[in-house]
Amino acid sequence: MVSTTAHIKLGILDKYGQLGPYQATFVVHSERTGKDYLLVKDLAAGQSGIDVLFPTDPSDPNYFKTEGGEAAAATPAAIPGSAA
Secondary structure, three states, rough: OOOOOOOEEEEEOOOOOOOOOEEEEEEEOOOOOOOEEEEEEEEEEOOOOEEEOOOOOOOOOOOOOOOOOOOOOOOOOOOOOOOO
């Protein structure tokens, strides 16, 4: 049995390491529902960047969610130009 889940990898990078500690806010907007899903990550001094996966499993303490706490769900979609 094989199980697959589609994820998108998002990242941020302080290329020159000049920011020190900072907070990165990732926002994903759903055109279908009109909702914004947010994930906030704190980066320590010396940490140049971070990658996150969207959507995040709601069992993770830091997951993509709306302001009301609704978790983002992975929804299969057709890739443009593919036979769906």
